Amino acid sequence: MRPSTVTLESAGEAEQELPSESYVPKAMPPVLGTFDLTAVCVLGMLYLTNSTTAASSGAASLLLWLLGGVFYFLPSVIVSAQLGVLFPHDGSLYNWTHHALGRYWSFLIGFCWWLPGPLLIVTSAATMISYLQGLNHSWLTEPWQQGLAILALILLSGLLASRRLRTAQHLVNVGFCASLLSIVLISGAGAIWPLRGHQPATSFRTFSDWTPTLERLSLFGLICGAYGGAAMPLNMGGEIYEHEAIPGYLRWSTLVVLFGYLASTLTLLLVQGAAATSNPFALISVVDSVLGKVAGNITVVALLFAYLMAATAYNYSFARVLLVGSIDQRLPGRLGQLNRERVPTSAIALQTTIAALLALLIFLAIPYILFFADARNFSLIFYNVSIASVGTVWQTILVFIYIDLAHLLLKQREQVESRLIMPRWLLWPAIVIGPLASLVSVVSSLLVSWIPQQLDNAHWQYSVIALTSIMLVAALIGSLYASSQTSWQRMRMTGP
Structure with missing residues (x-):
């Protein structure tokens, strides 16, 4: 049984039902449950590579993970859960903003919410390349080689995302289990290391070890970015069959x-300390040294499969934003086309194409223009710069989930009161704290390079600002083109 939605009785534009809200339940089967959504969410958020970068702050990184979890992650989870229950429809932030703020804002915010999706597909593939390089340092040493390998992985993820949703979701669920296996092995290595009588490679004894300095605080942006995307599975909110799934x-x-981020970071600090900084293969090395080569090989295979499934989940999840935008006549009609298996293949094909073009640009053009980039570590550089850029865009856009809920609580109090799943005394602190944490995160991401050994502060700031600007300009151009195409289609339908 599909979750029901709240009915807002006001006659204003912001409360009108969207065509996609009635179309999706009729055209697309409800096949997603709690485990499915958990798999999509964890694969989309849990990039253990972030732990190796965060480990550069020593014991303070554990405190930063906790601070980011309390002040950024938990507010976003609380507010997303409430909005998802109020409006369990495909599109998530796009749909919520429509009901709260109206048509104009919903299109703009929805488009910006979708925009980092193709870049995240590239990032997942680039992370896989970093692990492959760790297996053999002679593999994929040139950016053009990395670019071609990433292109192949992007196309594979697009092919998998185009399968029937239940089929693709089974694969994603296996990827989630593989991710859990890697966490068990990594955290197990951290638990066994001190039991064998080894001293921690990092100091945890003094107050200064735990104090976040200005340089350490710069990683707060990385940590909040790692905690972003809790609402991503709700892009498929209209295809959920369990009422309690959200x-x-x-x-x-x-x-x-x-647990994944805290355990993996603690393991690195115990076994390798500062030596793990910005080395994505450090997690595998830790498992190798503590549990043996077989366990290390299992971990790397599990992570490679998990990242491939993350790219697949990004692809079919964000395709739903394009789908509902097309159904609601805000994007070209062809993006709303479904194949025989009820999958929006046109939207998935567009995302895959954009991701492929980004990979060609980033790995086949930019490295030979920006000579400051280290060719051997370019996939690592790109990963961190892209995560910072995506985090900047998302943490700015996701402020609207707090604005949306605040508006509904103030302006539609009677209509939403019966569907509140959390007390107001918990919702309002989340609405206030979440945006403030987002602001601190965005600013801190630009202060100091996350990977100073590969990219100094000046080039870090330039790279993050440049990539963020490219995404925002692309959003403006894309939204203008989409609006013009949609208007032209309406004129054809209503013309003489």
Whole structure:
């Protein structure tokens, strides 16, 4: 049984039902449950590579993970759960903003919410390349080689995302289990290391070890970016069959993501310390040294498959934003086309094409223009710069989930009161704290390079600002083109 939605009785534009809200339940089967949504959320958020970068702050990184979890992650989970229950429809932030603020804002915010999706597909593939390089340092040493390999992985993810949703979701669920296996092995290595009598490679004894300095605080942006995207599975909110799936998946995802980041970072600090900084293969090296080569090989295979499935989940999840935008006549009609298996293949094909073009630009053109980039570590450089850029865009855009809920609580109080799943005394602190944490995160991301050994502060700021600007300009051009195409289609339909 599909979750029901709140009915807002006001006659204003912001409360009108969207065509996609009635179309999706009729055209697309409800096949997603709590476990499915948890798998999508964890794969989309839990990039253990972030732990190797955060480990550069020593013991303070554990405190930063906790601070980011309390002040950024938990508010976003609380507000996303409430909005998802109020409006369980495909499109998530796009749909919520429509009901709260109206048509104009919903299109703009929805488009910006979708925009980082293709870049995240590239980032997932680039992370896989970093692990492959760790297996053999002679593999994929040139950016053009990395670019071609990433292109192949992007196309594979697009092919998998185009399968029937239940089929693709089964693969994603296996990827989630693989991710859990890697967490168990990595955290197990951290637990066994001191039991064998080894001293921690990092100091945890003094107050200064735990104090976040200005340089350490710059990683708060990385940590908040790692905690972003809790609402991503709700892009498919209209295809959920369990009423409790929305709050259920957010509870489980919160626990898994928090534990995954804390456990993997602690393991690195115990076994390798500062030597792990910005080396994505450090996690595998830790498992190799503590549990043996077989366990290390299992970990790397599990992570490679998990990242491939993350790219697949990004692809079919964000395709729903394009789908509902097309159904609601805000994007060209062809993006709303479904194949025989009820999959929006046109939207997936567009995302895959954009991701492929980004990979060609980033790995086949930019490295030979920006000579400051280290060719051997270019996939690592790109990963961190792209995560910072995506985090900047998303943390800015996701402020609207707090604005949306605040508007609904103030302006539609009677209509939403019966569907509140959390007390107001918990919702309002989340609405206030979440945006403030987002602001601190965005500013801190630009202060100091996350990877100073590969990219100094000046080039870091230039790279992050440049990539963020490219995404925002692309959003402006894309939205103008989409609006013009949609207007032209309406004229054809209503013309003489």
